[in-house]
Amino acid sequence: MLLRAVLMGAIGVSAAQAAQARDILVADQVEYKAAVKAAKPGDSIVLRDGEWRDAQLVFTGAGTADAPITLTAQTKGKVLLTGASNLRLGGSHLVVSGLVFKRGASPTREVISFRRDSKTLASDTRVTEIVIDGFSKPDRRAEDIWVALYGTNNRVDHSHFEGKTNAGVTLAVIRKAGDPLDNRHRIDHNYFGPRPPLGSNGGETIRIGTSEESLSDSHTVVERNIFDRTSGEVEIVSVKSGGNIVRENLVLSSQGAFVLRHGNGNLVERNIFLGNHVPDSGGVRIINRDQIVRFNYMEGLAGKDFKSAITVMNGVPNSVINRYHQVSNAVIERNSILDSARITLAAGADAERSAPPVASKFTGNLVSGAKGTDPFRAEDDIGGIAFAGNVEAAVEQPLLTNGVAQRDLQLERAANGLLYPTDPALAEVGAPRDLVPVKREEVGAPWYRPDAAEAAFGAGRTVELAAGASLADAVGASRAGDTIALAAGAYEVAAPVAIHHRLTIAAQAGAAPVVHVASGAFARIEAGGGLRLADLTLDARKAAADAALIAVGAGAAPNYEIEMKGVSVRGPGQAARLDGVVMAPGTFANAIELLGSSFADMSGAVVLGTGEQQPKGWYPVERLEIAGSSFIRVGLVADLLRKGTDESTFGPYVSMTGSSVSDSGAGDASLRLSGAQHSEIFGNSFENSAPLVVIHSVGKPETRIVGNAFRATPAPRVEELSYKGPPRAKLAGNFTEGRP
Ligand code: CA
Numbered sequence: 001m002l003l004r005a006v007l008m009g010a011i012g013v014s015a016a017q018a019a020q021a022r023d024i025l026v027a028d029q030v031e032y033k034a035a036v037k038a039a040k041p042g043d044s045i046v047l048r049d050g051e052w053r054d055a056q057l058v059f060t061g062a063g064t065a066d067a068p069i070t071l072t073a074q075t076k077g078k079v080l081l082t083g084a085s086n087l088r089l090g091g092s093h094l095v096v097s098g099l100v101f102k103r104g105a106s107p108t109r110e111v112i113s114f115r116r117d118s119k120t121l122a123s124d125t126r127v128t129e130i131v132i133d134g135f136s137k138p139d140r141r142a143e144d145i146w147v148a149l150y151g152t153n154n155r156v157d158h159s160h161f162e163g164k165t166n167a168g169v170t171l172a173v174i175r176k177a178g179d180p181l182d183n184r185h186r187i188d189h190n191y192f193g194p195r196p197p198l199g200s201n202g203g204e205t206i207r208i209g210t211s212e213e214s215l216s217d218s219h220t221v222v223e224r225n226i227f228d229r230t231s232g233e234v235e236i237v238s239v240k241s242g243g244n245i246v247r248e249n250l251v252l253s254s255q256g257a258f259v260l261r262h263g264n265g266n267l268v269e270r271n272i273f274l275g276n277h278v279p280d281s282g283g284v285r286i287i288n289r290d291q292i293v294r295f296n297y298m299e300g301l302a303g304k305d306f307k308s309a310i311t312v313m314n315g316v317p318n319s320v321i322n323r324y325h326q327v328s329n330a331v332i333e334r335n336s337i338l339d340s341a342r343i344t345l346a347a348g349a350d351a352e353r354s355a356p357p358v359a360s361k362f363t364g365n366l367v368s369g370a371k372g373t374d375p376f377r378a379e380d381d382i383g384g385i386a387f388a389g390n391v392e393a394a395v396e397q398p399l400l401t402n403g404v405a406q407r408d409l410q411l412e413r414a415a416n417g418l419l420y421p422t423d424p425a426l427a428e429v430g431a432p433r434d435l436v437p438v439k440r441e442e443v444g445a446p447w448y449r450p451d452a453a454e455a456a457f458g459a460g461r462t463v464e465l466a467a468g469a470s471l472a473d474a475v476g477a478s479r480a481g482d483t484i485a486l487a488a489g490a491y492e493v494a495a496p497v498a499i500h501h502r503l504t505i506a507a508q509a510g511a512a513p514v515v516h517v518a519s520g521a522f523a524r525i526e527a528g529g530g531l532r533l534a535d536l537t538l539d540a541r542k543a544a545a546d547a548a549l550i551a552v553g554a555g556a557a558p559n560y561e562i563e564m565k566g567v568s569v570r571g572p573g574q575a576a577r578l579d580g581v582v583m584a585p586g587t588f589a590n591a592i593e594l595l596g597s598s599f600a601d602m603s604g605a606v607v608l609g610t611g612e613q614q615p616k617g618w619y620p621v622e623r624l625e626i627a628g629s630s631f632i633r634v635g636l637v638a639d640l641l642r643k644g645t646d647e648s649t650f651g652p653y654v655s656m657t658g659s660s661v662s663d664s665g666a667g668d669a670s671l672r673l674s675g676a677q678h679s680e681i682f683g684n685s686f687e688n689s690a691p692l693v694v695i696h697s698v699g700k701p702e703t704r705i706v707g708n709a710f711r712a713t714p715a716p717r718v719e720e721l722s723y724k725g726p727p728r729a730k731l732a733g734n735f736t737e738g739r740p
Helices: 006-013 029-038 472-477
Strands: 023-026 044-047 050-055 056-062 068-075 077-085 086-092 094-097 100-104 108-114 115-117 120-123 125-128 131-133 145-149 154-155 160-162 171-173 184-188 206-208 221-223 227-228 234-241 244-246 250-252 256-262 267-269 272-274 283-287 292-294 297-298 311-312 331-333 336-340 343-347 361-363 366-369 376-378 385-388 390-393 404-407 411-414 419-421 464-466 483-486 489-491 497-499 502-506 515-517 522-526 530-534 537-541 547-552 560-565 568-573 578-583 589-595 598-609 621-627 630-641 651-659 660-662 669-673 679-681 685-687 692-696 702-706 709-712 719-720 730-732 735-737
Touching: 023 029, 029 056, 056 068, 068 100, 086 094, 108 702, 131 598, 184 630, 234 404, 272 283, 283 522, 472 483, 472 489, 472 502, 515 660, 547 560, 568 578, 589 598, 598 621, 621 630, 630 651, 692 702
Parallel strands: 023 044, 044 068, 050 077, 056 086, 068 094, 077 100, 086 108, 086 120, 094 125, 100 131, 108 145, 125 154, 131 160, 145 171, 154 184, 171 206, 184 221, 206 234, 221 244, 227 250, 234 256, 244 267, 250 272, 256 283, 267 292, 272 297, 283 311, 292 331, 297 336, 311 343, 331 361, 336 366, 343 376, 361 385, 366 390, 390 404, 464 483, 483 502, 489 515, 497 522, 502 530, 515 537, 522 547, 530 560, 537 568, 547 578, 560 589, 568 598, 578 598, 589 621, 598 630, 621 651, 630 660, 630 669, 651 679, 660 685, 669 692, 679 702, 685 709, 692 719, 702 730, 709 735
Antiparallel strands: 086 115, 115 120, 411 419
16 A cells, blocks of 8 residues: 655654655655655655656665665556656665656656766666656757666666667766776666667767777676667667676567677677678677687578678777777687678678687587678688687588588478577587577567557548648548658648658559649758658749748757659749758658659759768668659769768668769769768769769778769769778779760
């Protein structure tokens, strides 16, 4: 039975009463503060069910191992911390449980902090059955950490974290000079749910330390968590300290890898990585000394280079603390690496990273490449890695012939769902039989079910709109997932319509509607918005001032989508500058697709993503797809910029196929891709236009320009900003005629 706090009474209680543990129900922040002040070991402060808006809670106290002080919800899951809310912990033997952070963001740089301030850290404190769901700052560049672990002997368990879309690690162990470094934290049985690509560094799910203090041991344990589609950046778990254990986690369809980035003597064992062939899904990347990677199971990992199933990096001789220490004494033993694209050794070798791995062992591993290929690659001398007792599914010309036996490998699924060789002679090769994949019901807050995913395009009602009716009114009245179906005839848009949810605007069957956009500004994507346009004409020929046809506003939903299919856009030519999709800095699209559409007389860029000028690797769209479309007298088909040399991200991915560009090009380019990681330009025709320009800034960009026709158009230009050597691009089967 809960007792309502009688605060004056609480202050005046006798010693006998104080010894009695109490449940103190509090209804607002004033009562909460008083209850914290008065709390004694064994007490529970209970937040009344309901919404706690803009609650910046500070929870301090000194419990004991036998009688901690608890902060919890009247009903687990029924206390929602919304708006500008956060929680700071200081003291010892505190327990927090049952709270949900959603519909808001922390006003500070942390949501849950294991310190009240720089002098008051938390120790022996547990956060359990907590939810942080979508509690992201709207500008993805604004950085925060959802759970910041300071102090020692703290535990985060059975909690649920998903939907972080702004910069900053989901859960970080902070190790600052002057603070305790021998942390001994435990992070276990949590559900780390989907984290979409951030499009920059700072999208790690877990980080333990930073380079500065990385030569000391944290002794943090990360075990039996699920990482489900945690695809924020190349590091899912970034270990930047020594003596940690990462054990028995389950990683599902996630881009990136567990990375032993800094610090020595870490153990990564018995983890299960199931990539499901998701692009850039990786396993473990090894740097530094004395790292042990053993008994892990990896299947269907599609990642290459730094996202390989196993990556052993080259180091920098006499490396400074924040670069790459040479790999020495690594033990890579009895892992199963199956149906996976790559194992990359001496990875990242270049003029700076010139120290190959030494005194290391690769022993007893079971290997099969994806699609029957040999996954092994060596980018430098691998004489410092001793290979013994490994077995590889036979390939014709294996890279490694000593210590890696080629076998006709027969595998079957065991009761634990994992593949093992049928040959009893191979019982001691690859991952052990007693692995037990973590089950979903073992992790997270058992009472929490996330909101249903936002309605998909086309999932809602179809609203037919008669010709001449107000499109703005129809959009205003629409709900998520709806389709507004336009009739044959004309519509007017006087001011840009605000799109707040996923919305489709399409022609009714057989109709060819025309939307007159006198100002040129058709729509504005606001928070939560996404837009699909199909089979209609946007007529902006009368636009007299510069405009963006579709503007993506700052604070728009991260990871939004825009698709134009069968859309015809007519611009004002040189009378005013008209751009197509214009992305504000700080926004990020999962996909922008131009399919079977035509764009004419637009002197700006049809897709404009150059707003972010800081050289930090931010870019505006993960995937840009242009197919079967035509561009006539446009300034640029697309202008994309990812600036800087950060290596933490995957995209952008750009593909342009079966399209035509004529009489186009502002200045020196008709299509400019700067910093894209994957560019596929296949089967297009360029006529009487400025050239296609691809600028490589970082990483190992894959650029393929194949089977295009260039008539009265200069040949494509590929530039390298930092790589020394000839431009890295495949140009083949292109047809050039009447080259000016
Ligand atoms: Ca990173």
